[in-house]
Amino acid sequence: MNRFARSACGVAAAAALALGATACAEAVDTVDRAVNDTYEVTYEVTGSNVDSISYHDGGGKALEPSITTVDKPDLPWKKTVTLRGIMPSGVIPTAADLTGAKVTCRITHEGKVLAEETGEGLVTAGGCIGESPVGAE
Known part of the structure; x- marks a missing residue:
């Protein structure tokens, strides 16, 4: 009985390791893709x-x-x-003349607006920052 139990435990452990290795390999593939994929954005001001x-x-x-x-x-x-992986998109217009500036910035990816802001005066505090679409698909 002990020999049978040890064999069964060994088979179960091997199966668990195989499943764990597969899940780990899939996670590594996902991270590699997220780091290496590229995407294009268009900045507009x-x-x-x-x-x-x-x-x-x-x-x-x-x-x-x-x-x-x-x-x-x-x-x-x-x-x-063209940006890579999880790199965020970002565009920051700056206006030194606080009285006459009215600025809009926009970031688009494949026709979808990732970020858009409008401000008056000094715009350096905000600008537009967009999250990477890689991995979100």
Whole structure:
């Protein structure tokens, strides 16, 4: 009886390990896909008296994206970039003239608006930050 019980326990343990390994492999595949997949977003800024626009340009690390700044942009301004994995999209217009600026920023992905904000005056405190759509599908 002991030999039978040990064999049964061994088979059960092996089956559990196989199932656990499969689940773990699926989790790793999901994380790898989330880190390596890319997606495109389009940043848009409209309004007046914007001195600069900073945006996540797709470089850097997922949670520390590199930022590009355009000084004295012509409005309306539009830029499409490719981001990776869980990297958030972000665009921040800045206006130094607090009295004359009215600004709207928008981030779209495949026609869907990920983020949109409108503000007057100095807009650096907000801007638009959008979550990555990778893994949300």
